[in-house]
Amino acid sequence: MADSFRAVKVTDHVYWVGAIDWGIRDFHGYATHRGSTYNAYLVVGEKTALIDTVKAPFVEELLARIGTVVPPERIDYVVSNHAEMDHSGGLPAVIAAIRPEQVFASTMGVKALREHFRLGREVTAMKDGESLRLGNLTLSFVEARMLHWPDSMMTYLAEDKTLLSNDAFGMHLASSERFADEIEDGVLAEEAAKYYANILLPLSPLVGRLLEKVGKLGIEIEMIAPSHGPIWRREVEKPVGWYAKWAAGETSNKAVVMYDTMWQSTATMARAIAEGIAAGGASAKMMPLRAAHRSDVATELLDAGALVIGSPTLNNGVFPTVADALSYLKGLKPRGLIGAAFGSYGWSGEAVGQIEEAMEAMKVELVGEGIKVKYVPDEESLSRCLSAGRGIAERLSAKAQGRGDSGLRGAG
Amino acid sequence: MKKYQCLACTYVYDPEVGDPENGVEPGTAFEDLPDDWVCPQCGVGKDMFEEIA
Numbered sequence A: 001m002a003d004s005f006r007a008v009k010v011t012d013h014v015y016w017v018g019a020i021d022w023g024i025r026d027f028h029g030y031a032t033h034r035g036s037t038y039n040a041y042l043v044v045g046e047k048t049a050l051i052d053t054v055k056a057p058f059v060e061e062l063l064a065r066i067g068t069v070v071p072p073e074r075i076d077y078v079v080s081n082h083a084e085m086d087h088s089g090g091l092p093a094v095i096a097a098i099r100p101e102q103v104f105a106s107t108m109g110v111k112a113l114r115e116h117f118r119l120g121r122e123v124t125a126m127k128d129g130e131s132l133r134l135g136n137l138t139l140s141f142v143e144a145r146m147l148h149w150p151d152s153m154m155t156y157l158a159e160d161k162t163l164l165s166n167d168a169f170g171m172h173l174a175s176s177e178r179f180a181d182e183i184e185d186g187v188l189a190e191e192a193a194k195y196y197a198n199i200l201l202p203l204s205p206l207v208g209r210l211l212e213k214v215g216k217l218g219i220e221i222e223m224i225a226p227s228h229g230p231i232w233r234r235e236v237e238k239p240v241g242w243y244a245k246w247a248a249g250e251t252s253n254k255a256v257v258m259y260d261t262m263w264q265s266t267a268t269m270a271r272a273i274a275e276g277i278a279a280g281g282a283s284a285k286m287m288p289l290r291a292a293h294r295s296d297v298a299t300e301l302l303d304a305g306a307l308v309i310g311s312p313t314l315n316n317g318v319f320p321t322v323a324d325a326l327s328y329l330k331g332l333k334p335r336g337l338i339g340a341a342f343g344s345y346g347w348s349g350e351a352v353g354q355i356e357e358a359m360e361a362m363k364v365e366l367v368g369e370g371i372k373v374k375y376v377p378d379e380e381s382l383s384r385c386l387s388a389g390r391g392i393a394e395r396l397s398a399k400a401q402g403r404g405d406s407g408l409r410g411a412g
Numbered sequence B: 001m002k003k004y005q006c007l008a009c010t011y012v013y014d015p016e017v018g019d020p021e022n023g024v025e026p027g028t029a030f031e032d033l034p035d036d037w038v039c040p041q042c043g044v045g046k047d048m049f050e051e052i053a
């Protein structure tokens, strides 16, 4: 392995020594259609520090890449920015292999690591704003509590103006290119949005504050090296701008229609609603749940203004795929949505009411009454669906105009 | 006295209970918590708390 896996030079003092997970498609319930990377970084000054490790099965790859820069046992310090196991899973093996002088984490990270592993050695807490000298270089630590775990922390290398941002500004994207400027813009925008929607959305209020805090620190950032996906060696204002926009919760006049169906009745209703949304001048994004993954629904919802949910009633309740996606979306705490529920049923028809209750708990403002259709929708029911769709579109346009922002109309 | 909830992790600070593990006596109003008090569950600061009914 030693010669096949090489480090990639990022700056004068920073090397990427992570691992590429080409095959992963399910990252704790998040569909990673393009795989992922676990980025670890070696900072080489008069002293040498390893920032983060990789998921446990990839430790050999990490050590092999390190070995192309320095013999691993020459590493003096290991910094754990985040205790989640995609970054810390390799920590016990790495510590055993390189026997660092010291291991560092945030205050909350020290506790979290203790609750994950029996490392059998001390981990030193680094407070917010504290720094660590590597002789000629200085690593400073910025706490990012709850972005996205209590222990989350970022490491800044002043000499190279590089922010090792851990999960923030990351994306699940396996590629042989290490830098964002080598990858298609559309792919970057899509995967960054997906990451934000699925990991950071519930913490949006904190994201805005963190951006402010980093702004106030007055540190220059020319490069952002996150723990997943490509490194931003130029145009760092691009991912930062995206985060500011998503944290502010800007929406377009897009309506996400997520639904499932048993005998095509609820699906037919969904299609009629989509026709109404389009006829009303808004954009409908259809998410049939046996074809669309819950994490893709979350991504579409990131800039949507409306959420419309359809479910047949199965054994007196919501259809399982719909209940799954609903529970997932509820946890992501989307803000400022309008919405509606619909569905077909055979005899009792509880699903629509149950969905409306769940949407109210999510603070979705319900527009009109839920539409329930017995067995198979007739012409009259379909025209009710059509006008419900129109109603949603009208409300979305009114919202956009209220913001004086009709430029967003039709944006998808 | 009003209860406050952490926006990040949903922990609720109840003044009747206080936060004895971190040296806050029962009966301490949220406003009287020291500035460096943090959410005992997730660690964010007081400014991330919102009053709840």
Ligand SMILES: [Fe+2]
Pocket (backbone or CB within 6 Å): A082, A084, A148, A149, A167
């Ligand atoms: Fe994480």
Ligand SMILES: [Fe+2]
Pocket (backbone or CB within 6 Å): A084, A086, A087, A167, A227, A228
């Ligand atoms: Fe991660």
